Amino acid sequence: xxxxxxxxxxxxxxxxxxxxxxxxxxxxxxxxxxxxxxxxxxxxxxxxxxxxxxxxxxxxxxxxxxxxxxxxxxxxxxxxxxxxxxxxxxxxxxxxxxxxxxxxxxxxxxxxxxxxxxxxxxxxxxxxxxxxxxxxxxxxxxxxxxxxxxxxxxxxxxxxxxxx
Amino acid sequence: xxxxxxxxxxxxxxxxxxxxxxxxxxxxxxxxxxxxxxxxxxxxxxxxxxxxxxxxxxxxxxxxxxxxxxxxxxxxxxxxxxxxxxxxxxxxxxxxxxxxxxxxxxxxxxxxxxxxxxxxxxxxxxxxxxxxxxxxxxxxxxxxxxxxxxxxxxxxxxxxxxxxxxxxxxxxxxxxxxxxxxxxxxxxxxxxxxxxxxxxxxxxxxxxxxxxxx
Numbered sequence: 066x067x068x069x070x071x072x073x074x075x076x077x078x079x080x081x082x083x084x085x086x087x088x089x090x091x092x093x094x095x096x097x098x099x100x101x102x103x104x105x106x107x108x109x110x111x112x113x114x115x116x117x118x119x120x121x122x123x124x125x126x127x128x129x130x131x132x133x134x135x136x137x138x139x140x141x142x143x144x145x146x147x148x149x150x151x152x153x154x155x156x157x158x159x160x161x162x163x164x165x166x167x168x169x170x171x172x173x174x175x176x177x178x179x180x181x182x183x184x185x186x187x188x189x190x191x192x193x194x195x196x197x198x199x200x201x202x203x204x205x206x207x208x209x210x211x212x213x214x215x216x217x218x219x220x221x222x223x224x225x226x227x228x229x
Numbered sequence: 230x231x232x233x234x235x236x237x238x239x240x241x242x243x244x245x246x247x248x249x250x251x252x253x254x255x256x257x258x259x260x261x262x263x264x265x266x267x268x269x270x271x272x273x274x275x276x277x278x279x280x281x282x283x284x285x286x287x288x289x290x291x292x293x294x295x296x297x298x299x300x301x302x303x304x305x306x307x308x309x310x311x312x313x314x315x316x317x318x319x320x321x322x323x324x325x326x327x328x329x330x331x332x333x334x335x336x337x338x339x340x341x342x343x344x345x346x347x348x349x350x351x352x353x354x355x356x357x358x359x360x361x362x363x364x365x366x367x368x369x370x371x372x373x374x375x376x377x378x379x380x381x382x383x384x385x386x387x388x389x390x391x392x393x394x395x396x397x398x399x400x401x402x403x404x405x406x407x408x409x410x411x412x413x414x415x416x417x418x419x420x421x422x423x424x425x426x427x428x429x430x431x432x433x434x435x436x437x438x439x440x441x442x443x
Binding site for chain 1: 231232233235236237239240241248249250251252253256257259260262263264265266267268270333334335336337338339340341342345427430431433434437438441442
């Protein structure tokens with residue numbers, strides 16, 4: 066693949082890398098796993114890039130490849146050793162910068178989301194990214210009605226996890 | 230406030246500077262690395278399966294036992310059987326590669342899982358075909374030996390003279406069946422282990438998506 070293509074890809078990924086980080090944030094719970102998944106998503110994006118026509122936004126296209134990698138293609142690496150939890154290091158609360166209670170609540174919510182299955186996480190992710198049900202249904206390959214029904218179930222499940 | 234709304238608010242306000250910020254050069258380095266995706270593993274294992282079964286057929290062809298078998302002059306049965314085996318191998322190979330090429334990370338999640346499972350299914354069918362083919366070969370060979378192998382014929386005559394002809398056929402067939410079942414069992418156990426581990430997550434996620442549609 067030529068240099069121009071590589072440049073265009075890397076430049077766009079560098080700009081939109083937070084999308085990939087956010088996918089990793091939902092599907093992993095420590096830094097090593099995060100990096101591992103990030104690496105695999107990057108490879109899959111690069112492999113699929115020649116087919117990216119530009120008819121969709123680069124970011125929209127990234128959601129699809131990113132989620133597909135997290136849900137289906139990614140094989141958890143065996144060599145990885147479990148290091149500290151994200152909540153302990155990466156997302157440490159800085160008291161002077163954040164509202165303590167809101168931050169604490171958010172941490173609890175993330176923990177709850179981590180208890181969902183892969184498909185439910187994908188739905189939550191797309192919802193958090195403000196995707197409408199049409200986009201959610203297209204990304205997941207399910208009907209719009211079923212996406213709506215499932216989203217309500219996920220909300221209920223989260224409520225149950227949070228208020229056992 | 231609704232739990233998800235709260236999460237959404239936090240998600241949007243989340244200080245993304247807490248994510249590691251990768252530089253242009255770091256990303257460049259990443260795209261040079263090799264993927265370790267499940268598709269790659271299925272591809273490698275499938276190729277090994279094709280190689281394994283092809284090698285097995287060559288090894289058996291050269292075995293001493295087979296040279297003895299040549300003296301039975303049963304070519305009219307064995308040659309069509311072998312040719313059929315190769316035609317079917319070619320068919321599976323073709324199907325495997327066309328399936329593999331349709332796997333695309335830009336499909337929707339369900340479609341992607343379906344194409345991966347389809348690729349896997351082709352190889353599974355190939356393995357099933359080999360096991361059936363192997364079992365059939367054992368019984369065809371046994372049938373030919375009953376009729377053409379001199380040692381076997383003298384054993385049959387001896388058994389017949391002792392009035393134990395039925396017992397002889399029954400014992401020989403049962404030994405052959407038991408041997409075939411043991412081999413099939415070992416091979417299936419092996420597959421169950423490899424693919425059980427490799428495809429567990431994919432199967433679960435696929436079932437979950439399917440369940441949403443019913």
